[in-house]
Amino acid sequence: MHDPGAGRMARRKLRTKTNTKPVEYADGEPSAFAAMLGGLIEANVDSRADRKKDFDSLVARVGIWVTDIDEGVTLDFRKGSLVVYNGLQAKRDLTIRAQAGTVMNLSNLKIGLLGMPIYYDEVGRSVAMKLVQGKLRIEGLLGNFATLNTVTRIFSVQ
DSSP: OOOTTOOOOOOOOOOOOOOOOSEEESSSSOOHHHHHHHHHHHHHHHHOHHHHHHHHHOEEEEEEEETTTTEEEEEEEESSOEEEEESOOSSOSEEEEEOHHHHHHHTTOOBOGGGOBOOSSHHHHHHHHHHHHTSSEEETOTTOHHHHHHHHHHHOOO
């Protein structure tokens, strides 16, 4: 017979699936670019434990402005969730400005030892060259280098 008043039960954590999505859109109708970036990040976080760990630890506002289509987004990372805004919002930690192809190349960077992006392969050299030529600008880089590496790891599909 079961006694409902019987002592304490052992405590253990149960893994439960929640229906909360890690990526939300601040605007009622996200732009195509916002939806694409949000979807890319969500897929990366869902498919890789190391990306999920980075995502769960990141607190930063990152703006991305695509110069050739004159459109941008702000990614507001909040330790395990992301709010995607159309356009550039205030108080960003980093702002990346580049053409669409260069922004997409950021998602193709390979990640090497210690979680650092690899810049010595073809894609990495291309991204580094764009930075040297001024075709890729990263505002707020000084003081936020670790944040940039974390964001790059979350973006990377490699």
